[in-house]
Amino acid sequence: MNEQLLAAVTQYGAPALFGIVSIAAVGVPLPITLLLIVVGSMVSQGAMDLWWALGAASTGAILGDQAGYAIGRWGGSAAVSKLSGLFGKKASLQAMEAKATAWGGPGIFVTRWLLSPLGPWINLASGTAGYPWHRFLFWDVLGEITGAAVYITLGRVFSDRVMALDGVLGDLTWAIAASIAAMILGYQLWARLRRAR
């Protein structure tokens, strides 16, 4: 399916980009980083307009994120359970809810682009935790525009190294996610050891 989606973007441009990014933001696992890098490469080749690309990618992602938030906030437990089931692990929603509350706005911002695999979870968890909508919207818009700009620019700069760039960025994202997890766990471990003394 990923091949067909990438082919749709190379063939149909911004409208296809808008649709795919919206679906991914709701929670369907799709290769959005690669897609945005490819779009950046297409912009550098003159096959897509830069402003259309940025507009389609950010508005599509924002709409998808808002849908995720709305389901969490007003969709009821059945809808939340169905959507979190789509991501894979229903039990993790409570943990994410706690993270969304603790991280607040910067957490929403970072999970739009740097830790994007967590984005759909944070949308849903922000809704269920009752995080204020106007604040969620602010950080969401800021994060999605940043994300689209960063990856499209990288695709433009390294327009002939699309697959290599995607590989490096994929590993870097996981390395950063593991570093954050190690820091949180390390702190918890240190606190427990201190209490035990």
Next chain:
Amino acid sequence: MVIGLAFVLAIGGVLLFASRATRRARQFHTASEPIHGWMSIPFIAHTHHVPASVLFQAIGVQPRLPHDHRSVRHIARELNRPVPEVIAQLQRAIDAAAQPPGGAPR
């Protein structure tokens, strides 16, 4: 105990992904970009620094004007040929273009 194990796993994850990212970054400018079915001919031409006309000619396809953004998969379906066969033909054309006549490979 559980937190300690999770901490060790997280550190392992950092080392694994950071070393993979470093290795990929080192090969960034030398590794060959693979051809995929979703790519269009102008896209492949750009990533391999070969004129698109050379690639269209190699697979015996007349490009559509003004821009032909059909994917390799789409073209293969229209030609009623397997995708890997078309990809192999494109790869041969790229290799031939990288090797000037009578000279050493670039």
